[in-house]
Amino acid sequence: MHRVLQQPFKTAVLVLVWGWLLLLVLIPNLLVVGASVMTRDPGTFLSLPLNLDSYRQLFDPLYLDVFLNSLYMAGMTTFFCLLIGYPFAWALSGLGKQRQTLLIFLLIVPFWTNSLVRTYALKLLLATNGLINNALMAVGLIDEPLKMLYTEGAVIIGLVYLLLPFMILPLYSVFEDLRQELLMASHDLGAGKLSTFLHVTVPLTLPGVLAGVMLVLLPAMGLFFVADILGGARNLLVGNVIKNQFLDARDWPFGAAASILLTVAMAVLLFAHRLSQRRLGEEAQT
């Protein structure tokens, strides 16, 4: 008690922060866990008895299909982000310092621009009578407009477009930390370009890959508005299911269970990320 009085400032700050986090993070999340094991009630949203029905419902073929499809789209999004982002970060880290700063700036400009508006902008390009179809027909590559909007592909394009910077930034940071000396050492010991890439570059940039995957994969399952705008009624994300359960169908236990599914996915990814960092000796001090 004596020490508390000695440091009123410290005590006040800690009470404020802990209070905020307990009240607006911990308790609400416990409520969600609680909600997931209760029974749906049309009047009060939730009622007793406690049961695991909502979790069982996750494996209902109807929803399982949606989840698997959402996972597939998120997986494809992550894959394309990695495919585009990895060489991108690599090329970026090889440029001069000044140019790097400028290009990073240009990369985060879209991130600071309203994501709804950007998703909507894609619609202008992808629509049946949109710009891409018009351009392709004008040059005579196609006779009939392609159906691009309201497809799975459109949702994936939208997600990649919104989430690409989140893949590139952690990758860029590991490429920045990758010491040129290590690549030189590898060549010196007789490894060619490919061997060096596989044995040195890839393992050393793995934490960045995992961080990027984490930052892309999870939002790619949650960003319901992208599926709403670009995917039409059939291509749903886990986020759409949760939103529908909470705001339209009013099945809270099921929505809560679906959200816990995402939390579990996050926990798995966080764990994998930590593991990969520990393998490198937690930012090896050299």
Add this chain to the structure above:
Amino acid sequence: MSRWLPKTYLTLVYVLLYLPILVLVVFSFNNSRTGYRWGGLSLQWYESLFNNHAMVQAMWNSLWLALSAATVSTIIGALTALALHRYRFRGKRMLRGMLFVVMMSPEIVLAISLLALFLLVGLQLGFVSLLLAHVTFCLPFVVITVMARLSGFDESLPEAARDLGASDFTMTRTVLIPVIMPALLAGWLLGFTLSLDDVVVSTFVSGPSYEILPLRIYSMVRVGLKPEVNALGTLLLIFSLTMLMLSQWILTRSKR
């Protein structure tokens, strides 16, 4: 080959990244009704945007919300960062961990948990619920920004101040706050932008009494094309760009 290949690749990605934005800006000046074809220059969509009363109201609401959320989260976030940086206390690792988890967890998870809380305690969904939610998801970003600044500064400065007779509080006010000022501004701008951009959390915790811009846009773009959105998007783009340049300017200036 090894010289131009990376550059060509980078350029290509940037073109793809900016193409939709460019199209949006160009079409905001389009005089055509159909939305997909170019019909000459016009400012009609800007005009109809500003004549849309509900839209302008939503804009003001959003601005006010973002200002409040950024300010509150900057104050709490900065204090938290200072505590994490300076003090030893039980549960420090847990506090860090929790902030990290908040930052990483999907927005929608945060959204429904807050919705559950607000309904449980009977809070009317509106400005207050939006503010609490926005501050919560901005908080970790502010903490990270300020922590980064603090970790790069001389540990002996606070000790020197204490040695010269400043109390803990006075030292914080006269030494630490000035040092982290640029980070505070950057964190504030980040919070402001995150708040202004948020769709997911706001969808859950806003009520009919307080309509904000992203939700207004959302309801407009869900079906079909609304050329006003092009105009609005262009304005938002200019706004964000200004803010971003401001924050970059502040950060680079402070490094000297």
Add this chain to the structure above:
Amino acid sequence: MKETLLSLKNVSKAFDGKTVLDSLDLDILDGEFITLLGPSGCGKTTLLRLIAGFEQPDIGSVILSGHDITHAAPEHRPLNTVFQNYALFPHMSVYDNVAYGLKMEKRPKDEIRQRVDEVLAMVQLQEFASRKPHQLSGGQQQRVAIARAVVKRPQLLLLDEPLSALDYKLRRTMQAELKRLQRELGITFVFVTHDQEEALSMSDRVVVLKDGEVQQLGTPREIYERPANLFTARFVGEANLFPGYLASVDESAITLDILSLRRTLQKPTFAVRKGEQVNVLLRPEDIRVLAPEDEQGLAGKIVERNYKGSTLDSVIHLEDGTEVLASEFFDEDDPAFDYRLGEAVRVSWVDGWEWLLPVELEPVNEEAEGLATDA
């Protein structure tokens, strides 16, 4: 006579228009321990990188045992490098780091195991084989770096300031260790350092570099006792440089006036004429500090005394203002030895230990040590 293993012929290299190496020729002999010594920016690291293959010369060629390897990639050169900060792969164990080069050669598993064990034993790290680099001390990391390079049995081992990150004591231990390894392995070592003491104590031959040009190539003894020019004289060890005026010159001997003392010496290798001036180099340990009543030498007084353990270093101001550095071996039994600050003494040196250098035009900004001649 040892054979030439690697030769650099007329090698030049510039970065952004700034010349780093200027038409440099150098022959490295098989089995020798050769050191590239010079201040930072002298081009020694660039030279090493050219040999390793990380850089290519703008002109000139690199020949290894008769083969032109100027444009060969680093991975195709039968030589290996110990990097300044070790460059150990942080994600691999000590064993995997050392085995890396052999895996790249696609050696059979058994052979790899045997050779890695052997070389780890040589650097006394067998028990650490499964550790990660960050779990090792600086000295141990250094040993891994060496083991990783020598396990490939290179014809030539390049060492880029490998000891610069270690503290003084560990440095001394590693110096001895490196010498031992070099003897045992019989591999040619090309060692880069800016530490002249390290260069002298470890090498068979030393290359003194400045501004991308070889100043002198010779044994440590030659470099120290018979430096080729003022730069080497000053860079390697402490130096007193006095002006000497040629009083007479004949067939084999010269008479020289050094600070009002007349000495007769052997004729130097460079051309001299009567009336000309030369630089006389005397190392601090060549200087004798005598009692004031002594008849020999020059009068002066002590302005600084530094106890260095085994030696006692003094700075003496002569009456004409010349500053002299003297370094004497400590002798507790000599009562006359302990002079105080400000005390009057006389200064002399061992006859015949003078080393003569021609007068050079010096850039004005170069700070003169001792007393350089006015050029």
